Amino acid sequence: MREGPFGKPARKNPPLINITSLIDVMFLLLIFLIITTTFNPHLGLSLQLPEANMSEPVEEVNTCRIIVDAKGNLFLLEKDSSNSKSVTIEELENRLRELKANNPPPLLILESDSDAPFRATVKVFDLALELGYPGVTIATRPKEEGVKEL
Secondary structure (H helix, E strand, O other): OOEOHHHOEOOOOOOOOOOHHHHHHHHHHHHHHHHHOOOOOOOOOOOOOOEEOOOOOOOOOOEEEEEEOOOOOEEEEEOOOOOOEEEOHHHHHHHHHHHHOOOOOOEEEEEEOOOOOHHHHHHHHHHHHHOOOOOEEEOOEEOOOOOOOO
């Protein structure tokens, strides 16, 4: 047996743990998480947009989405944020005033549930026009062929 300094027995080599396989497993778990996670900006909001015959895609460069759910609650989703936040009409007015100061002001997109109270939708339109926004784009879904409604 080897002796270490001062006559003590020499230390054994510490056990080595090969973590390469652990790193591989962690990367696989990370990839699985990324693939299975859905990135929904509405995060829990379930909207049934109204159907329209004439719907065109909008280029989303500088947009601000105002969402009205079926109960008439308002949500604001700005282009630089990742999720929508609930707002009152007063908070919406203040935030739209701040956004109007940007040059150019953002394009307002109104996503209103087909069962939303008309009163809430009109409030948002009225507010946008009162603040001087040139218009509000209404989000719709394409009408299914073969289905006729009044």
